[in-house]
Amino acid sequence: MNALKIEVWRSEPNGFLQSYEVPRLAKQTILDVVTYIQRELDATLSYRYSCRVGMCGTCAMTVNGIPRWTCRTQAAVYDEASAIRLEPLKNFPVVKDLVVNMDEFFGKWKKAGGTFKSAAPGLNDFATVRPDSSARIAANQAIECIGCGVCNAACDVVKWSPDYLGPAALNRLWTLYNDERQSGTDDLLAQSLSESGCLACHTTQSCTRFCPKELDPSASIAGLKRSALRAAF
Ligand code: SF4
Ligand code: SF4
Ligand code: FES
Incomplete structure (x- = not known):
């Protein structure tokens, strides 16, 4: 399959999962996937990152129900047939979409x-x-x-x-x-x-x-x- 199926939690208007298709690439991280969506498909998506190399701790999200640092999580480890579900970190107030208040x-x-x-x-x-x-x-x-x-x-x-x-x-x-x-x-x-x-x-x-x-x-x-x-x- 050439495209990843992605579901992203959007906070507005009332919280829902929005579906996207993202081209599959070699060595693509979950953070790369979110960045592609924000830059190429939907500029209104909010997310946070800084270093992209596992140093700053800002890119954490919930991926298929598990809290993870997304810049060091490879998209390829997920089942190709199912959508990858991205949500904000649990136990934190949400500012918007995937951004939580720290x-x-x-x-x-x-x-x-x-x-x-x-x-x-x-x-x-x-x-x-x-x-x-x-x-x-x-x-x-x-x-x-x-x-x-x-x-x-x-x-x-x-x-x-x-x-x-x-x-x-x-x-x-x-x-x-x-x-x-x-x-x-x-x-x-x-x-x-x-x-x-x-x-x-x-x-x-x-x-x-x-x-x-x-x-x-x-x-x-x-x-x-x-x-x-x-x-x-
Ligand atoms: S999971 Fe907790 S202990 Fe581990 S790096 Fe993140 S904040 Fe620190
Ligand atoms: S209760 Fe919380 S802090 Fe204590 S071991 Fe479990 S996860 Fe860690
Ligand atoms: S962007 Fe810095 S740890 Fe992921």
């Missing part, structure tokens, strides 16, 4: 205290963090988060409890808690234990399963729980 998502990072605060403010030499220190090893992988929101879209607790800080913000807390340059790590731990923090996590691991960077936010949350328990004793 304000609350990043607001939760702030609310959780996920901001670096230097333990030695002022102009100093670069801090030396030993690559083999246990704290560095514990948080190393989690630092690679690109803030795409896929984990929050995959999390049922985020869906049921809008106040839940969510896997991305808690993953960020875990990196700061293990950062020896950070001040106030006890406060971070206390914050992670708030009603909307890590104790609300049901350890279903959907966040880990779908994270496009193959990070493990569920393990970060477990690390926060363990550290809090240790601190309590």
Whole structure:
């Protein structure tokens, strides 16, 4: 077949799936498909992307019901006979079509205290963090988060409890808690234990399963729980 069948969720007038046919190309990503639709078929379609190479986290959408980074998702992996369904990320307010509002998502990072605060403010030499220190090893992988929101879209607790800080913000807390340059790590731990923090996590691991960077936010949350328990004793 030379054309891909695509169904795209359109927000206006009342939310519906619009069908398109897009020429099939070698090595075509889902983001390429959406870009083709917007440039060649329907300029009113709204979507978001920036880097196109898996760095910025802005292109996440729901593809056939699964949250994904679309710039690194090949169209060829989908069944040729069926339409590919593209929708905005779940658990986020929709701005228009495939664009979601990330304000609350990043607001939760702030609310959780996920901001670096230097333990030695002022102009100093670069801090030396030993690559083999246990704290560095514990948080190393989690630092690679690109803030795409896929984990929050995959999390049922985020869906049921809008106040839940969510896997991305808690993953960020875990990196700061293990950062020896950070001040106030006890406060971070206390914050992670708030009603909307890590104790609300049901350890279903959907966040880990779908994270496009193959990070493990569920393990970060477990690390926060363990550290809090240790601190309590
Ligand atoms: S492990 Fe926790 S944060 Fe991750 S998807 Fe499940 S409930 Fe959400
Ligand atoms: S933890 Fe993974 S899925 Fe969640 S925001 Fe970061 S990169 Fe995206
Ligand atoms: S466009 Fe930057 S991660 Fe996809």
